[in-house]
Amino acid sequence: METKDKAKHLLLGVDLGGTDTKFGLVSPEGAIIEQAKIPTQAERGGEDTMRRIALALDDLLQRHSLKRSDVRGIGFGSPGPLSTSRGVVIDTPNLAWVNVPVRALLEDLMGLPVVLHNDANAAAYGEFWRGAGRGSSIMVLYTLGTGVGGGICMFNDLLVGPGENAGELGHMVLNYKGPRCPCGHVGCLEAFSSAKAVVRDTLAALDGGEPSSLRGVPRDQIKAKWVFEAARDGDALARRIFHGVGWHLGLASGNLINILNVEMFVFGGAMSGAWEVLYDAMLEGARASCLAMPLEDVKFVRAELGENAGIIGAAGLALKEFGN
């Protein structure tokens, strides 16, 4: 069996989400050999969840006639805040977990070394290692969804930072006279470029009487997805709103170019599906702040690994940690 040949070089990657937990058997080259998912059911608590994940990982290994000892280690991505150095999920609103020692629990259950990282950071490392960011020197991944997540890879590694919380790109303040962000601050990138911001601005524009094809949609069913589709179909209101989403992402990116000389920006998450209406606005926003590098030397691209970025990135971080 091919997988047998690679025994002891194989990795397991886990991407714990609010609804599902995705996991996969990953080759040392970053290819997913097989992946699967189980419902997270976080409400059953951290210990129970880790037990069900361990069972699912064992099943996966058995399907490939592999023993645990054929695997080098497990990379585990989870919503934060969490501590990589302690291996503990500190406090996640998404899971309603407080101080769950994910690393210790899973190491005990599996007898394999585990490294725990923030899910957005794991996805960033996935794109850097095997996705759109391959070969770049400094890469940023934005995860565009309900909020705006981020991750920074540089010096051939994920940037974790001394506070273990680097890459909070969604909370860069871009206009402190702008709208309030869910974090409590004013004018963060997330307050302009998240799906939530799209819905907020669309409702405000409709309430203000602006004409739009979206008037046909019941008020409580306005979603970023419909606004994107209206924008793609040429609706002026929807186009203006997505222009703002892209422009602020570009402005933030220009700041990151000035600070770090980032040469590659990768966009993932559901909202990145609106690429065709975001791209030009991004470049326009970047021109309003980028000074440290010619913008022609910088790439703005879509993520390549889709939903697998987290699994692959977590496995890659395990390889980095336990590879030698």
Add this chain to the structure above:
Amino acid sequence: METKDKAKHLLLGVDLGGTDTKFGLVSPEGAIIEQAKIPTQAERGGEDTMRRIALALDDLLQRHSLKRSDVRGIGFGSPGPLSTSRGVVIDTPNLAWVNVPVRALLEDLMGLPVVLHNDANAAAYGEFWRGAGRGSSIMVLYTLGTGVGGGICMFNDLLVGPGENAGELGHMVLNYKGPRCPCGHVGCLEAFSSAKAVVRDTLAALDGGEPSSLRGVPRDQIKAKWVFEAARDGDALARRIFHGVGWHLGLASGNLINILNVEMFVFGGAMSGAWEVLYDAMLEGARASCLAMPLEDVKFVRAELGENAGIIGAAGLALKEFGN
């Protein structure tokens, strides 16, 4: 002689400025053994300037009975834009030089290896190596003067970046509806927190009829220094303006904490003399953006090396490059 004992471990650091060029003989521990300066007279051209610098460096060595071969290498800080990898000053408004191959010229003249860095970056490395940033994991230096310069040190090194121009912190856009910056963009940190911004805002407030002790100063003699002194003496207008300077520095710092988890901010340059009226405003500004780390874990301090940061930092970068 003590300096003889350290022969072959010694370094030369040069800090080329628009008016004077400072240079020093530096121990491998970062202590200045002797320093001196000569007028830069950049208008005489790059080759002539390098010749005069080489003569001055030879003089310095002779005063210590040292030969060129007793020195490991030369670190050279210059205003930019410049290329560290090519050793070329590309185009500096301060010197009116275009494409001067500083490294090659000085290496030919001295027969010693030379490393060229941006002056603000050299100063940042100086503070990181031997000054206020000693022992920190990720440190930022702001140089507060006519403009706002910056430098980032992390992973025990200066961050140069793939575009060789990282650390352009003065051009982080903080409010794109703010004042225009000399760089052409709108709302950069420099447009809020430079000496130029202080003068601009003071004149605007005086023109607007705001009462102030500064009314006694002739309009064309308003300088940031006088505004600072008025602020220290309790003048309300001057205090409001310096509050804004500090607040925007703090806001930018909060963004850098979110991005990199910077744990140490060091403030140098003439404007940092206004520390007593800047500090509280900085913390207030940082609270408006900092999310990724508790602000109590972050230090805001004054630079320690003063005018010597550039010489020491350049020497330290030469040690890093040629030390082994």
